[in-house]
Amino acid sequence: MNRRRVTVGVAAAGVVAGAAGLGVLAMPAGAGPAPDLPAVSAESLVESVVTAKPAAFGGTVEVANDLGIPALPGMPQLSDGDSKVRMWTDGEGRFRMQLPAGSAERTVVDDGAQVWSWNSEDQTVTKLPHDAEDRRRVDEAGKSSDPVALSREVVSALQEFSEITVDGTARVANRPVYELVLTPKPAERTVLREVRVAVDAELRMPLRVALLTNGTAAPAAQIGFSELNVGPQDAGLFSFTPPAGAEVKEETAAEPTEQDKAKAEEALGQISQQVVGTGWDTVLVAKATPELLTQFEQSGQRPQTDRGPRRAEGDVPQGDIQEMIKQLGKPVSGDWGSGTLITSRVGGALIADDGRVALGAVPEQVLVEAIGQVK
Amino acid sequence: MTTATTTAVRAPLGRQLRSELRWIIRRPRTFFGLLSLCLVPIVAGVGMWVAMDGDGPLGPGLAAIIAGNGLVLPVFTLFLSLPLLLPLIGAIWAADGIAGEAQHGTLRGLLLAPVGRVRLLAIKAFGVAAMTLIATALMALVGAVTGAILFGGQGMLTLSGTTLPFVEAVGRIALTVLLVTVQVWGVAAVALAISTTTEHPLVVMATTLGGVILFNVLGVFEALDWLHPYLITSSWNSLADVMRDPLPTDQLWRSTALAGCYVLIGLSLAAMRMATKDN
Structure with missing residues (x-):
């Protein structure tokens, strides 16, 4: 029957249109043609x-x-x-x-x-x-x-x-x-x-x-x-109005007290930071003193008491940091010592076991060279 | 006068639609189905009300802002029901529409009646669509009342930390009802297409739910991320955008268009099958 054939034809077109629509939605939006702009140096x-x-x-x-x-x-x-x-x-x-x-x-x-x-x-x-x-x-x-x-x-x-x-x-x-x-x-x-x-x-x-x-x-x-x-x-x-029922924490960035300043200076003094290389090879190198390192390790061994379900997901407990570093990277060693190398596609970080850290958008070899310059 | 007697008198569409809807609503199982749907927001609300002890969030996502913010409950309940419960409800209406009629032997009569088959399908699809909308709207209404009683609150707190006035909050709930309904329509249209191929309503429900679960599983695998934009289930998470302020519309439009494509494909397949179906 003719009418039946028309119905089937229209319905088939509907299926094709729906499938095409899915395809269009799945495609990333096209950027369109490049515009004509006056040349600029x-x-x-x-x-x-x-x-x-x-x-x-x-x-x-x-x-x-x-x-x-x-x-x-x-x-x-x-x-x-x-x-x-x-x-x-x-x-x-x-x-x-x-x-x-x-x-x-x-x-x-x-x-x-x-x-x-x-x-x-x-x-x-x-x-x-x-x-x-x-x-x-x-x-x-x-x-x-x-x-x-x-x-x-x-x-x-x-x-x-x-x-x-x-x-x-x-x-x-x-x-x-x-x-x-x-x-x-x-x-x-x-x-x-x-x-x-x-x-x-x-x-x-x-x-x-x-x-x-x-x-x-x-x-x-x-x-x-x-x-x-x-x-x-x-x-x-x-503008922002805290919603009713929300807990408002006020953090005052008041003038740091003398004690705070001294503490901060002490902490900074324990980390000697320097830059090795220039331009794209720049590697940030830092070294934590042994005292800071032991403090860090001690905080790592501190028993965790706040492991309740209320702990926010984003918090990483201090003690897990070293574990995490070990998991993220691979162990490396050389003339400079030994440590963990974490690489990503845009650079890497080399964390030596003795507290030296080198960080930059450079291959492993350059990181190793840089960390070797830190005494 | 003469023309009226010579041309075939077609039943007005409005009357046919109304009669279809009346048929569905009068079934006892529809009544009990809707009643049990109303229990979902009540159970969810009471459950969270009991769990609320004053400190800490009630849960991840939307549940975190529900305390003291009752108008979020209808939105929360709809999102809670969208992955499984509402597709099941849509599949039940769709299964009843065609496969159910076939099982009772009443579909034959409908196909022989002087009503076009496409028109018959359109009426059945309208019944499914209207019932889905009624179901989601009812859930939202019960949810809003339950939430207001249990959690109270002025206006609606959004995920972005702003508080919407009452009128705008009701608008957001209505928008959620529409968005969720369209997603269920996408599933129900495919269920209707399955419904035209069988005379066992259970097959329709099982196949549809199986499909939804399969889509959910496929959406988990990262290796299949090229497939995800085609899956109707993968856009359901982005519906939470409705609770952000200012309202980001791009993902909402995208997910609605995706469901629209499923509706088009499902109804077209159903029409194809209906047109070629033997009496």
Whole structure:
């Protein structure tokens, strides 16, 4: 019967359309054609980024990590995989940031006077005074030095160790951007192949940063806007009222007492920190004194009393840290001593058993060389 | 006058839809089914109320903000029921619609009646869709009342730490009802397609639930992450976005569109089977 055939035909088309719809939904959103933008030299692009004024915007930042490091509980933004950060700023220092994690959320609001931090997991609000002093200092520093001169300095500092190029244009969060590429000079011994920064053509604000390593085409880490609305934001976003029933912890950043200062100085004195290498090879090396190390070990052996179910997931008890380091890395040894090497796709950390630590975006050999220089 | 006598008089669609709905609601098992669904928010609410001892969160995710915040209970209950209970309910309506009629031998009469088969399927699909909406709305209503009584609270505390006024809170609950209903429609449409191929309602329920469980299992394996965007179950976790403020809509739209694709595929397959079905 003709009518039956029509029905079957339409229904078959419906199945195909539904399947095609699933395919479209599964595909990542296309970025669209690269926009035509006036050519710009890499130097002037970097200079414009340094001198750009902060803009008011709201948007969603997507973080895609493929670093090869284990997951940190409660913080998907720092672990491998994809995660999101939602942020709003009025361009004048007030901001709001929301970090969704599963069906929980952390919110940080800086309303200009206070910094509020909310965690839905335990319904707690932490209140910190907004560090106005620091900001004034930064402002003054910014004013006193000529921004153009500062930007020149940044450019020459970058060019000392890297090639800076503008690699065409692209679209990020539906906005036209220039792709700025920083490539290490051949003499640099780093595991990174290049760093790509997408700079907004109008705002001159970095919209996406991608770290690319040797041997792979996909970025090892990428952070960038997936959605961006530039313009004044709803003022209500920059205020926070602690919800009824939430526990409000007030942390006063009052002047540190003399005792605190002495303690901090003592702790710093026990860690001798230095930088080995320059440019991309920079390795941060630190050494904890034996006293600090024994303290650390003792705290590790302290019996754990708070192993109740109420313990927040994100807390790592002190004692587990050394265990964790051992689990994360592989044991290595050499002329310099022995320790644990933790590698990720963007660099590594070498933790010697005697308290020396070397950290950098470099291969193992450079870490070993650096740690050898610490006495 | 003359035209009225010469053309075949078709029953108005509205009357057919109403009669289908009346048929479903009048069944005793529908009444008991809805009654047991109403128990879910009550049991969940009382359970958490008993567990609430003043310090520490009640649990992970949404449960953590439920203390003193009763209007979250309907949302929490709907998300609690979405992975298994609500798909089962949708599958039951869908199984009754076609396979149930076939089992009782009444489908033959319907197929022979001067009603187009596509129209018959549309009426059956409407019955399933309406009953799903009624079920979720009822759960939300009972949940809201239970929550307000047990936990109280002014407005609704979101996961982001903001408090929504009462009207907006009711809007969020209504949005959750709609979003969850659409997801159940996606499952029920596929169940309806299965329903047209068999005359055993139990087969429909078992196959649908088995499928949902299989999808949940597939969603766990990281090695299959290329498959996850196609699975209707994988978008259910992102529905928790409804409790964030400001409301992020992109994932909600995406999951609704995904369920829409399942509805389209399920109903098309059902129509294909109905059109070619022998009397």
